[in-house]
Amino acid sequence: MNTTSNDDIIICRDVHKWFGSFEALKGIGLTVKTGEVVVIIGPSGSGKSTFIRTLNRLEAHQQGQILIDGIELSHDLRNIQEIRQEVGMVFQSFNLFPHLTVLDNIMLAPLNVRRWPREKAEEIARQWLTRVGIPEQAHKYPGQLSGGQQQRVAIARALAMQPKIMLFDEPTSALDPEMIKEVLDVMRDLAKSGYTIVAVTHEMGFAREAADRIFFFDQGQIVEQGPPTQFFNDPQHERTRMFLSQILRH
Amino acid sequence: MATLTQTLGARSRSAAAEAAGWLQENVFSSPYKLLFLAALAGAALAAYRNQLEAAPTLANLIGALWLMGLIGVAVGALTHRFNAVTQWLKDRLYNSPASVLITLLIGLLLAGLVRAMLAWAVVNANFSADPQIAAASEHIGATWGIIAANLKLFMVGQFDREQVWRVWASVGLLVLLGVVSFPVYGPFRDRLKPVRRIVTWAWLLSPPLLWLLLRGVGEGGFLGVVETRTWGGLLLTLIISVFAIVVSFPLGVLLALGRRSTFQGVPGWLTYLTLGGVAAWGLVTTTFPNWPLVRAPLEYVLILWPVWLLAAGAAFQRVFKGNVVAAFCTVYIEFVRGVPLITVLFMANLMLPLFLPPDISIENVFRAMWGFMFFSAAYLAENVRGGLQSIPRGQYEAAEALGLNTLQQLWFIILPQALRVVIPPIVGQFIGLFKDTSLVAIVGLLDLLNIANAVVAQPDWLGLRREAYVFISVIYYVGCFGLAAAGRWMERRLRVGQY
Numbered sequence: 001m002n003t004t005s006n007d008d009i010i011i012c013r014d015v016h017k018w019f020g021s022f023e024a025l026k027g028i029g030l031t032v033k034t035g036e037v038v039v040i041i042g043p044s045g046s047g048k049s050t051f052i053r054t055l056n057r058l059e060a061h062q063q064g065q066i067l068i069d070g071i072e073l074s075h076d077l078r079n080i081q082e083i084r085q086e087v088g089m090v091f092q093s094f095n096l097f098p099h100l101t102v103l104d105n106i107m108l109a110p111l112n113v114r115r116w117p118r119e120k121a122e123e124i125a126r127q128w129l130t131r132v133g134i135p136e137q138a139h140k141y142p143g144q145l146s147g148g149q150q151q152r153v154a155i156a157r158a159l160a161m162q163p164k165i166m167l168f169d170e171p172t173s174a175l176d177p178e179m180i181k182e183v184l185d186v187m188r189d190l191a192k193s194g195y196t197i198v199a200v201t202h203e204m205g206f207a208r209e210a211a212d213r214i215f216f217f218d219q220g221q222i223v224e225q226g227p228p229t230q231f232f233n234d235p236q237h238e239r240t241r242m243f244l245s246q247i248l249r250h
Numbered sequence: 251m252a253t254l255t256q257t258l259g260a261r262s263r264s265a266a267a268e269a270a271g272w273l274q275e276n277v278f279s280s281p282y283k284l285l286f287l288a289a290l291a292g293a294a295l296a297a298y299r300n301q302l303e304a305a306p307t308l309a310n311l312i313g314a315l316w317l318m319g320l321i322g323v324a325v326g327a328l329t330h331r332f333n334a335v336t337q338w339l340k341d342r343l344y345n346s347p348a349s350v351l352i353t354l355l356i357g358l359l360l361a362g363l364v365r366a367m368l369a370w371a372v373v374n375a376n377f378s379a380d381p382q383i384a385a386a387s388e389h390i391g392a393t394w395g396i397i398a399a400n401l402k403l404f405m406v407g408q409f410d411r412e413q414v415w416r417v418w419a420s421v422g423l424l425v426l427l428g429v430v431s432f433p434v435y436g437p438f439r440d441r442l443k444p445v446r447r448i449v450t451w452a453w454l455l456s457p458p459l460l461w462l463l464l465r466g467v468g469e470g471g472f473l474g475v476v477e478t479r480t481w482g483g484l485l486l487t488l489i490i491s492v493f494a495i496v497v498s499f500p501l502g503v504l505l506a507l508g509r510r511s512t513f514q515g516v517p518g519w520l521t522y523l524t525l526g527g528v529a530a531w532g533l534v535t536t537t538f539p540n541w542p543l544v545r546a547p548l549e550y551v552l553i554l555w556p557v558w559l560l561a562a563g564a565a566f567q568r569v570f571k572g573n574v575v576a577a578f579c580t581v582y583i584e585f586v587r588g589v590p591l592i593t594v595l596f597m598a599n600l601m602l603p604l605f606l607p608p609d610i611s612i613e614n615v616f617r618a619m620w621g622f623m624f625f626s627a628a629y630l631a632e633n634v635r636g637g638l639q640s641i642p643r644g645q646y647e648a649a650e651a652l653g654l655n656t657l658q659q660l661w662f663i664i665l666p667q668a669l670r671v672v673i674p675p676i677v678g679q680f681i682g683l684f685k686d687t688s689l690v691a692i693v694g695l696l697d698l699l700n701i702a703n704a705v706v707a708q709p710d711w712l713g714l715r716r717e718a719y720v721f722i723s724v725i726y727y728v729g730c731f732g733l734a735a736a737g738r739w740m741e742r743r744l745r746v747g748q749y
Contacts, residue, residue, distance in 0.1 A: 058647055084653040095648035099666050099745075108662060109652035154648075161652065 007034045009069050009165060009196055010055065016063035017050055017220075024050045025061065026220040034164075037197045039207040039228075042217030043243060048200045051217065052167050055198065056087040069164055085113060088158030092170040094150045096142035096157070102129070103138040106157045114161065121160075128156035132186050148179030155186055166190065168199035204247060208232055216240050265328045272327075276347050290351040297358040305365055312361050316354045319344060371720075381710035396711040397721050403705060404721070407482015407696050413466075416476070417485060420460050427452055457493065464489075478615040482696035484725060486615065490697070491684045494622035501623070502630025503669075507660070508579035509631065510638055515572025525563040529556035579631070586628035592692055594621050599693040618690045626683050633675045637668035670744045677737030681730045698722050 010032035017025035024047045032038050040048045053059040054066060057073050057080050066073040068083045097105050106125040110116045116124075129135045132152040134145075142150055151171055158166060168187065172180045184206050191197055191210040201207065207214055207228060214231040216224040216239075224231070224240045235241045278284060301309035323344040326332040332340060343353040374391030378384045379398035397404070406417055427449065434446045464481075466473040481489070533556045544553055570577040586594070598621035602612065641664055649659040688699035696704060702718040705711065 056651055058650060081653060081655060084651060087651075089648075089651040091644060091648065091651075093644050095644035097645065097648070097663055097667075099670070109654060112658055112662065113653040157652070 008032070009034045010198070011067040012055075012064070013066075014064040015051070015054060015061045015066060017047075017054060017059060017061050024220055025054070027064065028220075028222060029064075030215065030222065030225070032165075032196060032198060034196055035194045036212045037191045037195075037210055038199070038213050038215065039211040040198065040200045040215045040217060041202065041204075041207060041243075041247075042223075045219075046217040047220040048217040049169055052169050052198060052200050055165075055167055056084050056089055058089075085161060086164045087167060088161055088163035088165070089167040090151070090154050090158055090169065090171045092173050094142070094147070094154045094174070096150055096154055098142050101139050101141055102134075102145070102153050105142065105153060106160045109157070109161050124162075125156070125160050128159050129153075131159075131189075132156045133182070146179060147175045148182045151175065151179075151183045152186055155183070155190075159190075165196045165198065168197065168201065170200050170202070172201065172203055202247070204232075216243065218243075269328065287347055287351065290348060290355065294351050294355040294358070297355055297362075301358050301362050304362065308361055308365055309358065312357050313354075316357060319353075320350060392717050392720075393711070393714050394717060396705065396714045396717050399711070400705045400708075404483050404698065404701055404725075406485045407701055408480035409482070409485065410476050410480065413474075413476050416463055416466070416473075420463050423456070423460070423463075427456065457496065478613045479695075481615055483701045484698050486690070486695060487684075487687045487698045487729075489615070490619050490622055490687045490690065491680075493619045494626050494683055495680050498623045498626035498630055501627040503634050503665070505579045505583060505627060505631035506634035506638060508575045509583065509635060511573065511575050511579075513573050513575055515567075515570065516574060517572060518567050521563050521567055521572060522560075525559055529560050532556035532559070583628045583631050586625055587632070591622075591625055591686060592689055594625050595689060595692050597621075614693055614695055618693055618695060622683065622687065626679070629679055630676060633672045633679060634668065636675070637670075637672035638664065640671050641667055666744075670741075673737055673741050673744070677733060681733050684729055684733065685726060698725060 008031045010030075012028055012030050015025055015028040016023065026047075028047075028051055030038075040052065042048045050059055054061045054073075055068065060075075061073075069086055071079050071083055073079060073083060096102075097108070100108065103122065103125055106128065107118075107121045110121040110124065111118065114121075126135060126138065129138055132155055134149055134152055137145060137149060137153070142153065145153065155171075171187070172183050175183060180203070184203060187197070187199070187206065188210050199206075199211075209228075211228050213225060214228055215222050216231070216235075216237075218239050224235060224237045231240075232244065235244060276283075277287060298309055298313060301312070319339050322336045323340045326336040326340065344350050370391045372391070374389050375394055376384050376387045376389040376391070377394045377398070378387070379395045381395065381399065384393050384395040402411070402414070406414060409417065430445075430449055431453075434442045434449050439446060463473070464476065465478060466475045468474060537553050537556060540553055544550055566572070566577055570580070595618060598617040599614065602617060606612070645663055645667070646659060649663045654662065687697050690697050691700045699722060702722045706713060706715050706718050
């Protein structure tokens with residue numbers, strides 16, 4: 001699994017993470033190729049959110065190695081800064097900046113981190129707003145938008161930095177059912193256009209349809225992985241079968 | 251015809267029954283209510299008779315107005331028809347027997363108060379600025395001459411009268427900056443961007459510039475020194491409060507950020523090694539040799555300083571995990587908040603010179619300015635910290651995930667939201683500071699309040715406290731109201747609470 005090739009954009013080797021004495025990640029090893037769509041599923045408390053947050057060091061891992069696009073994540077602030085520019089992240093609770101307009105939310109990082117001229121930043125911001133289907137909301141504030149619209153702005157905000165990797169941390173969990181589809185549509189669109197995506201989600205439809213590989217986490221470990229057809233139709237582990245039966249039954 | 255009379259009769263009968271029912275419910279339903287209403291009626295009657303004695307026309311006017319309103323509302327109630335006026339009266343002033351009486355009572359009291367004030371301040375007042383004329387006139391109201399004759403004193407204290415133009419120049423400069431700022435920061439902020447930069451620099455440079463203009467440099471000449479101890483009145487009040495407000499703001503924000511900082515601390519072994527070394531040295535050189543000489547309990551406390559040093563080091567490691575910045579900010583804030591402002595001013599006045607070389611003396615005004623500033627910063631820091639704590643963790647995470655560095659996170663995301671939240675308490679604090687400036691009397695400075703005290707001690711105008719205090723109250727009120735209005739304006743501009 002850890003054989004390195006040139007198009008492995010994410011490489012994790014034996015990643016451990018403790019919160020106090022609780023071990024949240026117990027030696028995660030996985031690689032993601034450029035353009036691959038990886039979906040992580042698992043029961044709550046299984047460490048899947050913690051894991052995705054270590055990929056841009058919102059959580060620091062304490063043992064093991066994480067390489068993003070050839071740069072190792074360590075305490076070195078410059079590396080962290082550099083990696084965060086290449087890794088976009090979408091949160092469960094959107095985390096838009098409420099005091100800035102939609103357009104300013106999207107343009108903030110391109111202007112101040114990428115240091116693009118304003119014209120370029122605005123052009124790209126508007127392109128992404130159009131792509132996620134809400135170009136007319138550019139001058140509104142986040143509080144004036146619906147949850148689904150806010151999450152689409154958050155996706156546009158992450159993409160405007162032109163990252164090489166997109167992380168989605170349960171992007172639809174805080175949404176009303178009728179808004180989930182509009183967000184998933186955007187994610188499907190991105191998956192089709194060749195973005196490298198790591199997504200933690202409970203949307204099995206999305207996983208089945210868009211994922212190249214699915215990882216099943218339980219108690220801080222990868223229990224099972226595989227392409228969606230195999231994963232859903234022929235799970236190898238008892239724990240996976242139990243989880244799937246529970247999640248597909250309701 | 252007969253039917254009509256019958257209807258009318260029936261109507262008036264039902265109206266009377268309705269009124270009786272209403273009285274039963276609202277007046278006679280309980281003995282306590284009846285007692286309360288009787289007391290109110292007695293008070294209103296007493297107020298009316300009192301007012302009748304002082305000013306019969308006014309008393310009767312108020313009474314007549316009240317009666318008209320009462321009749322209007324009563325007719326409306328009986329006919330079930332209210333127009334705009336009677337509806338308003340019923341809702342606000344006549345909605346229960348008690349409120350009917352309270353309306354009369356308060357109307358009479360207010361009218362009496364206003365009448366008495368006007369009589370004192372205008373009708374029976376003397377406006378001559380000449381003390382002889384004022385003293386000769388037989389008036390029972392205010393003697394406003396004290397204000398006119400001492401206006402300069404109220405405004406600038408003992409400031410050299412030849413140099414007062416410098417005060418005017420400073421005021422002019424500030425007004426000019428303010429007037430220019432309005433369009434530049436307001437409606438035309440985008441179009442006037444280059445001008446905005448200049449204006450911002452002008453604001454930043456204005457404090458030293460104003461200081462130079464007011465205090466001056468060198469002996470005599472165009473901008474010769476005006477001794478700051480001659481400054482006083484409103485000028486001094488404004489200089490101290492504006493300086494303290496403007497400078498304590500950034501300092502307070504830094505203190506708040508420092509207290510919340512999570513810098514990698516000094517490791518424990520380094521702390522204990524260093525302090526342990528110093529403590530051992532102290533024990534050997536001071537504690538042990540001097541131990542036999544110690545008598546008083548306080549001396550024992552002092553001579554054991556190496557022990558206290560180690561204890562402080564342990565506390566530092568335990569509470570702050572070696573974070574020097576957080577420790578410094580916390581200790582500073584808690585220390586300053588723990589002492590009264592008067593103590594700070596005393597310290598600035600009496601202790602500071604002890605620590606400075608004898609040939610360096612800092613002027614009183616300067617010390618007071620810095621004393622107020624440092625004091626205000628500690629309180630401000632806690633207000634700002636409250637704002638910082640109100641920002642959810644997700645905001646930091648989103649900013650981090652976008653690659654913003656710590657400074658950019660603070661500047662673009664955290665501070666704009668946090669400071670917006672704390673505008674109301676900060677404005678309150680600044681209003682308090684503005685009024686607290688009168689405490690500079692402690693260090694022998696004559697601010698607005700203390701100038702007033704000095705003015706009423708002049709033989710010409712001896713004892714005219716009311717006039718002087720009313721005058722400075724108005725000035726203080728205008729200042730505080732201005733601060734409050736500025737706060738409200740900023741809240742509106744920054745759209746507090748309407749995301």
